[in-house]
């Protein structure tokens with residue numbers, strides 16, 4: 001499987017469910033209930049309805065999200 005995908009929300013959610021680290025850096029997942037933004041392979045398990053996707057970290061941070069202390073998406 002080439003990994004230029006992750007274009008649809010369904011593909012992105014699958015990456016989160018499978019903790020697919022190939023998706024790290026391609027998109028970020030922001031959890032509105034916690035106010036935290038993660039890399040796709042984060043061990044955290046958010047609910048689908050609480051997750052939105054960002055193509056770059058700065059966009060999520062501009063929306064008021066903070067970086068996750070577990071997966072440290074700012075280090076990508």
Ligand SMILES: [Zn+2]
Pocket residue numbers: 037038039042043044068069070071072
């Ligand atoms: Zn995280």
